Amino acid sequence: MSSAALTGRTALVTGGGVGIGAAIAEALAEAGARVAITYRTHTPEESWLARIAEVSGAEPLALRVEAASEPEVRDAVDRTVETCGGIDILVNNVGSMVRRATLDALDLATWRAILEVNLDTMYLFTHHAAPHLPTGSHGRIINVASLAGHTGGGPGALAYATAKAGMFGFTRGLAAELGPRQITVNALAPGFIGATPFHETFTAPEARQRAVGAIPLGRAGDPADVADAARWLASDGAGFVTGAVIDVNGGQYFH
Template sequence: MADGPQDLTGRRALVTGGGVGIGASIARALADAGARVAVTYRTHVPDDDLLSELEQGAGRSPVAVQVDAASEADVEAAVGAVVDEMGGLDILVNNVGGLVTRATLRQLDLATWRRILAVNLDSMFLFSHHALPHLPRHAGGRIITMSSLAAHTGGHPGALAYATAKAGVLGFTRALATELGPEGITVNAVAPGFIEATPFHDTFTTAESKQRTISGIPVGRAGRPEDVAGAVRWLASEAASYVSGEVVNLNGAQHFH
């Protein structure tokens, strides 16, 4: 439920890659705080239960748009459709991204390298570029990006291109925060560590590797999509209005050991 300084009633949010996993949890958290939410997806179509929860939380029907997040034409059209349907946009959550494939430097070819950077970096640039004209100036405009623990550590073997892209997310976030600060638009990043119940780990991480990783997390458990969603909700709210250019690391102290 919406409450206090994290109340987002009347706000309009776009969550890219919001059909499943962390993105779906973020969409729920924003809707629960009162925001009307739009989600984009490519292959992970948001199910009826998610759409129902988003409508129940905000009291307004959600918007779901299929898009290739690395295609400028697709992104421009998707942002336009969302803005037309919701009457504007206040919050952009650049969540879309992924490992795509595990490959070492010896295994990578240029096409795969560019594909991974496109999914994680081009998508963020494109959505930010096309959403920016619609974000309110001096009225709580928010851009939130999704990085990763891999940006700090390099990730597990085969994550070279992904870790490079997620480090790029941090540079983009800090530079854009400086650029948009005078307009009253904040820009922040969230960098999750090991988060269970996501397509990322279901696809690319073995059960044995999951257990080894969890055993090395100082707080004694894996992260949950809801952990990430709570941080995003806070960054989107008035409670974080003086926070910009920052990275919220969500890894159970894993990064520091």
């Protein structure tokens, strides 16, 4: 893809301050897009924001947002439109396992918290951003789900896997709904991606080792592997791809 393939377009990346979200924001900036990111706990470093400005040619917009709050989401979308002139690409990357819990220990509050951070946030940003996406050209929505949506995840991932599978259904339903506007809607389903806060928080070292050992390509994924797929989905080259779930897992799972 040309380094200028997304020039003149604006991408809003939720949860873009760290890990996969930050890698996607950087990849889209390198392709020429102006980037806006939201964050909550992972404040982006000034040096990283300066790099985004350098590679994209435009100052990034970084907004601290509680992504489960509709007023804050609405405000973030409005500020992005006002500052950047619109939104062409929405990347729904906010998500968390919150905590691992098998069914016997999975209380209703935890269940709801996990669905909220993964599904409610995606719905809210999409609901408020979709009216601003261009009709008839290059509108893109990319939802970052997980391999767990296919497999059920590891021990204690029941609610998380349920939420990520729900993202697949949302993606397919919305692709049909927004198709007449020529807006594509796709999902990414990363497998084991190393160097992210997710595995540092929720996956024990021995489990990480087992996971990498099960990957046919013989290595953990990198956030850049997911970002490259997102950059392609955002491009004109993927203009006839919609309703798809793209697996990024090194051969760990086929379906």
